[in-house]
Amino acid sequence: MFGKTVKELGDALRRKEFSSTELTTAYLEHSKALNKEVNAFITFDEEQTLAQAKLADEILSTDNATALTGIPIAHKDIWCAKDWITTCGSRMLENFRSPYDAHIIKRFKECGAVTLGKTNMDEFAMGSSNETSWFGNVKNPWDLGRVPGGSSGGSAAAVAADMTPASTGTDTGGSIRQPAALCGISGLKPTYGLVSRYGMIAFASSLDQGGPMAKSAEDLAILLEAMVSFDDKDSTSLEKPTVHYSSMINKSVKGLRIGIPKEYFSDEIAPDIQNGVQDALKEYEKLGAKLVDINLPTSPLSVAAYYVIAPAEASSNLSRFDGVRYGYRAPNYSDLNDMYAKTRAQGFGAEVKRRILIGTYVLSHGYYDAYYLKAQKVRRLISQDFAHAFKTCDMIMSPTTPSTAFKIGEKVSDPVQMYLSDTFTIAANLAGLPAMSIPCGLDRNQLPIGLQLIGNYFDEAGMIAAAHQYQCATDWHLKKPPLHNV
Amino acid sequence: MSLSKQDVKKAADLARIEVTDQEAGDALGPLEKVFALIEEMQQLDTENVEPMAHAQDISTRLRDDIVTEKDQRETLQASAPAVEKGLFLVPKVID
Numbered sequence: 001m002f003g004k005t006v007k008e009l010g011d012a013l014r015r016k017e018f019s020s021t022e023l024t025t026a027y028l029e030h031s032k033a034l035n036k037e038v039n040a041f042i043t044f045d046e047e048q049t050l051a052q053a054k055l056a057d058e059i060l061s062t063d064n065a066t067a068l069t070g071i072p073i074a075h076k077d078i079w080c081a082k083d084w085i086t087t088c089g090s091r092m093l094e095n096f097r098s099p100y101d102a103h104i105i106k107r108f109k110e111c112g113a114v115t116l117g118k119t120n121m122d123e124f125a126m127g128s129s130n131e132t133s134w135f136g137n138v139k140n141p142w143d144l145g146r147v148p149g150g151s152s153g154g155s156a157a158a159v160a161a162d163m164t165p166a167s168t169g170t171d172t173g174g175s176i177r178q179p180a181a182l183c184g185i186s187g188l189k190p191t192y193g194l195v196s197r198y199g200m201i202a203f204a205s206s207l208d209q210g211g212p213m214a215k216s217a218e219d220l221a222i223l224l225e226a227m228v229s230f231d232d233k234d235s236t237s238l239e240k241p242t243v244h245y246s247s248m249i250n251k252s253v254k255g256l257r258i259g260i261p262k263e264y265f266s267d268e269i270a271p272d273i274q275n276g277v278q279d280a281l282k283e284y285e286k287l288g289a290k291l292v293d294i295n296l297p298t299s300p301l302s303v304a305a306y307y308v309i310a311p312a313e314a315s316s317n318l319s320r321f322d323g324v325r326y327g328y329r330a331p332n333y334s335d336l337n338d339m340y341a342k343t344r345a346q347g348f349g350a351e352v353k354r355r356i357l358i359g360t361y362v363l364s365h366g367y368y369d370a371y372y373l374k375a376q377k378v379r380r381l382i383s384q385d386f387a388h389a390f391k392t393c394d395m396i397m398s399p400t401t402p403s404t405a406f407k408i409g410e411k412v413s414d415p416v417q418m419y420l421s422d423t424f425t426i427a428a429n430l431a432g433l434p435a436m437s438i439p440c441g442l443d444r445n446q447l448p449i450g451l452q453l454i455g456n457y458f459d460e461a462g463m464i465a466a467a468h469q470y471q472c473a474t475d476w477h478l479k480k481p482p483l484h485n486v
Numbered sequence: 487m488s489l490s491k492q493d494v495k496k497a498a499d500l501a502r503i504e505v506t507d508q509e510a511g512d513a514l515g516p517l518e519k520v521f522a523l524i525e526e527m528q529q530l531d532t533e534n535v536e537p538m539a540h541a542q543d544i545s546t547r548l549r550d551d552i553v554t555e556k557d558q559r560e561t562l563q564a565s566a567p568a569v570e571k572g573l574f575l576v577p578k579v580i581d
Contacts, residue, residue, distance in 0.1 A: 362524075
């Protein structure tokens with residue numbers, strides 16, 4: 001059963017080769033054993049998981065089974081799931097049992113999918129290495145001494161180590177694509193507004209977007225179909241006609257104009273990544289695509305603008321954690337203000353506090369124009385750069401990250417070095433564009449290299465098809481980490 | 487720009503996060519690096535550029551002001567640190 005895609009497992013389930021209960025039980029045992037090494041999961045809840053599997057088996061015995069019925073899926077622990085402990089990687093929510101389902105959790109339930117567990121993540125999704133999690137860092141299955149990326153690092157590592165057939169993540173500045181690249185899997189951040197944020201614990205609301213993480217582009221299409229739906233509980237959810245992504249994956253890339261932004265191919269990128277991405281682009285040319293040079297002149301400032309906008313929004317969003325309605329409360333305090341201050345000092349980790357301080361500072365009296373307003377203007381220019389580029393190309397490709405998986409501890413003392421690992425992914429969030437990462441090679445240390453695809457608004461189908469065509473012609477997405485053989 | 491320990495303590499106070507003198511001092515170095523990165527924006531001329539507040543230029547959808555959720559007080563208060571008679575308990579505010 002292991003090593004198979006969601007597509008293959010779904011077909012096998014409907015052919016009754018095995019039941020969802022058998023599949024889920026096998027994955028639970030396998031994941032729990034591997035989790036001692038990888039630490040990709042924060043919570044398993046065997047009782048709830050197996051109850052869902054049993055329900056799925058009942059649906060599988062009827063004609064109502066969907067592509068996801070009976071498939072175990074791991075959810076990033078940022079998604080509220082009814083009766084599941086939902087921690088967001090923080091001590092603040094260590095014992096928080098969600099009273100409701102996030103919209104996407106409800107959607108997966110309606111499809112008959114099974115929640116395998118909740119995956120580890122950087123605290124409140126703030127991090128690029130999973131080292132800020134209160135529950136210990138996740139290890140990269142390709143090299144246990146290295147980080148899996150972040151913030152959806154648990155979701156990425158779990159797919160890479162085949163601890164789950166697929167998972168969900170969220171992406172505010174690269175949190176799906178960067179760990180997907182570092183763990184050698186496929187991940188997609190949809191157009192802002194396509195996937196409901198209801199029940200996703202908020203980090204930076206104008207940037208946050210949920211998406212699927214899986215072994216192949218074809219699987220991303222299957223998961224995305226479940227995740228995309230209008231939701232009146234999210235005021236930024238967009239009402240769009242239903243798209244059957246999985247029926248559109250065979251679209252040829254012949255004549256596709258691929259934009260190559262020169263700003264994303266600087267000398268700072270590791271040579272092996274340069275080569276891996278160039279080989280992928282050659283493959284696309286062989287498949288009939290055309291490469292077009294484009295410019296994204298404001299993009300080098302995307303990290304700077306992001307580290308104003310995201311912390312500003314976070315400082316506001318995280319004010320709800322005050323020790324009153326849910327979550328952690330400090331044991332000793334003198335009065336109400338002291339309770340807030342001690343609760344937040346003890347409940348939040350260092351990186352979360354740093355970002356709240358940055359956000360509070362840039363929004364404070366006298367600094368608003370110089371930082372927040374300035375960043376919003378830079379954001380406009382970054383967005384306009386893309387609009388201009390999409391006049392001459394249909395899709396943009398670049399490396400996902402400037403380096404492959406780095407060593408645990410390597411960047412913890414210098415936040416800016418850590419922030420720069422999202423240097424190629426942030427611009428798509430600022431503009432609200434869909435973007436994905438697919439594996440396109442291994443470097444000299446046998447670590448995965450990610451190819452980033454950035455599409456125009458609502459072109460998820462085109463991107464998934466382009467990724468699928470590449471995966472039909474190459475086998476990088478099939479490479480397994482050495483851990484898999486343990 | 488240069489940040490001072492006082493700036494850190496003021497922001498922490500506004501954000502209701504307790505910091506010791508030592509912690510504020512330790513936070514300073516990394517924060518200065520972050521602000522040096524942020525300052526890179528200033529090199530760009532943004533005169534006459536319309537600020538972009540959201541990922542897409544859409545207006546927020548409004549709904550009718552009607553009750554849509556059923557009463558779930560007990561469920562929602564189950565994870566509260568302190569509750570009494572259906573109310574969230576906090577330290578005394580007014581003597």
